[in-house]
Amino acid sequence: MTSLRSVPLPESNRREDNNSFLSSPTGPRVAPPRQIPQAAPRKAKPLLHLPKRGRLFWSLLLFALLASGTLIRAYRDISRPEAWAYWKDQYFSPHLAASVIPNADLGGGNRRRALAVTGEIGPAAASWLRDRIDEAKLSPGDLILLSSPGGNLAQAVIMGEAIRARGLDTAVGVADSTGRVRPAYCASACVLAFAGGKVRYGVEGSALGVHRFVNAAPGNDPVADTQRVAGMVLGYMTRMGVSSSVVEAMSETREVRWLDLRQAVTMRLVTDPIGKP
Secondary structure, three states: OOOOOOOOOOHHHHOOOOOOOEOOOOOOOEOOOOOOOOOOOOOOOOOOOOOHHHHHHHHHHHHHHHHHHHHHHHHHHHHOHHHHHHHHHHHHOOOEEEEEEEEEEOOOOOEEEEEEEEEOEOOOHHHHHHHHHHHHOOOOOOEEEEEEOOEOHHHHHHHHHHHHHOOOEEEEOEEOOOOEEEOOEEEOOHHHHHOOOOOEEOOOOOEEEEOOOOOOOOOOOHHHHHHHHHHHHHHHHHHOOOOOHHHHHHHOOOOOEEEOHHHHHHOOOOOEOOOOO
């Protein structure tokens, strides 16, 4: 009898590396599970890094651009004629002048502290007047003495509102060295500033002059501009307690119409014709 001898399989049939098929004694070779290759992680791009000198340069450049834009706008504003006129009137060469009268005498024993204001009403007159009132330390019941040919209409309205807000009285006149109030005149826009007085004294011999106001910068419709100005003046005078008849008197002529004391009292432009407290 012939004996059978087992023949050992080659080592290569029993064990192979991971990338080859495995042998099986009972079946075909079986492939190992497929491995999905993993992509290598991407490296993050480094952020733009500027040296310190570069950052300083760009910061200074940005600041210079912003500053130059601001300065250009400021120059355009200041270089406008109306803007320059305002700054000049406010700080360099005011059209108005003021002096404090510690004991102004209106007559009849009526004495009080007063601020005498003379000159033309300029484009910065209202702001200028508020500063002078604060410097003079005027209290409600003190007096604003006016002597002016007129000037800027809008500024005169603001002046009158400032006078009324502080409870001050008004009169047309100038004071001599003894403090006695002498006659003077107040015309055109000055009448609107005068109307702001809580009490409006009529000094004997002083004059109030009114006329039709004309827009200094007329638009395409002069009639509409005139009506708009008249409406603004009427609204202001009404708030100050002045009769609308004063606006009618203004609209009648372009030349100055001087009101006598009786007419001013009738229009309620003057509230105390004899200056008694």
